[in-house]
Amino acid sequence: MSERRRDNKGRVLRTGEGQRSNGQYYYKYTDANKKTKFIYNWRLENHDKVPQGKRKKALTLREEEKQLQRALLDELVPNGGNTTVLALVQKYVLQKTGVRESTRAGYKTVINLLKKDPFGARRIGSVKVSDAKEWLIQLQKNGKSFSSVCSIRGVVNPAFQMAYNDDLIRKNPFDFQLKNVLINDSIRRESISREQERKFLTFIKQDSHYSKYYDAIYILFHTGLRISEFVGLTLDDINLREKTIRVNHQLQRVNRMEYTIVSPKTNAGIRTLPMSDDVCECFQRIIQNRNPPKVEPIIQGKGGFLFFDKNGKPLVALHWDKYFQRICKKYNSIYKEELPQITPHVCRHTYCTKMARNGVSPKTLQYLMGHSDISTTLGIYTHFGFDDAAAEVKRVAKATAT
Secondary structure, three states: OEOOOEOOOOOEOOOOEEEOOOOOEEEEEEOOOOOEEEEEEOOOOOOOOOOOOOOOOOOOHHHHHHHHHHHHHHHHOOOHHHOEHHHHHHHHHHOOOOOOHHHHHHHHHHHHHHHHOHHHHOEHHHOOHHHHHHHHHHHHHOOOOHHHHHHHHHHHHHHHHHHHHOOOOOOOOOOOOHHHOOOOOOOOOOOOOHHHHHHHHHHHHHOOOHHHHHHHHHHHHHHOOOHHHHHHOEHHHEEOOOOEEEEOOEEEEOOOOEEEEEOOOOHHHOEEEEOOHHHHHHHHHHHHOOOOOOOOOOEOOEOOEOOEOOOOOEOOHHHHHHHHHHHHHHHHHHOOOOOOOOOHHHHHHHHHHHHHHOOOOHHHHHHHHOOOOHHHHHHHHOOOOHHHHHHHHHHHHHHHOO
16 A cells, blocks of 8 residues: 655655655656756745755745746646647646545546547647537547546536636637437436345345455445445444444545545534444444454554455455445346346445435434435435325324324
8 A cells, every 4th residue: 555655754745745865855847848857945844944054945845836836837828729638627637726635536537538539639729519529429439438428528628618717718618518418328326125135135145255245235234324434434433332433534545556534525424323233233243353464554544444455455445346246246147036236325325215214304314324415315305206105194194193
């Protein structure tokens, strides 16, 4: 696992920053002519002291970085519409500070795509609406999913809007409804029935290979945890005596070897969840059977994760997505009546639906799910049909009968 680089004082170094063996800091960057250059400074931040006999610059390294980035921004778009799509997106991304690691990883993916795709070399002034639509259609034809193309457009569109606002182009060619252009091949992640959940869990419990995942999957079906919240749980977050789960962070892997701890997007994601007796027993078994490496991984000060891969690294969402896919595939290869594609998010959606159908109030359910907007929670109730309505009418009639 690749830990974040730190200086000799333990501070996390940002991309491009480094420290020489003599303690001097440096910042590595690429100028407008694509040449690699460095700036050096004895101070990373204001409170740093300069070694005796060394020259003190007026600015710290990070202040120099900001000054340099402003200069690079001015150079990236010198000729308006003659700027390439790639250069425009790079300028847009440079201005997006303070974003989550997962968002920054998404920016990097789009930039890498534009570096390889001929569209990235197009002059922004030459791109028409029809060109933008044709490019997105071609991306989908080349195998990218509807959601992936949406994510790509989600970066390119505001970049072109920025160029329009700066009077570099006369119109934003990506300003159109994507649903009218592409085929939405996304599979809607619905909840499954109680019977389907029972069959799925029973199959896992009885399977000689996949039974080791039973407790974890049972917990996902009975807590509504997001998978990134679940994989981020540590021993300190599980209180078996009080039967509570503390949720205040998520674990993500932004590339093959870099793990990061991220805070919930909103305060609603920070919550303490009650656990049922069954869920408590599942956690007990997981902790008892926990098999950490000799040296436990510490990610941004957090350790004691519950699950590890063969290399001793914490399991992340991608691992569980694959486990679910393989379990469903094996189940459907055995039984004539197939199950739909079940994912960790389907577990969450199923839990939410079950709670709603059992009379849990929207406000309580909003808290349990960690939804910042109650309209997200209320959307679960829109999936109810006639059977749900009939059951509710009977329940109310029985409760009010004299």
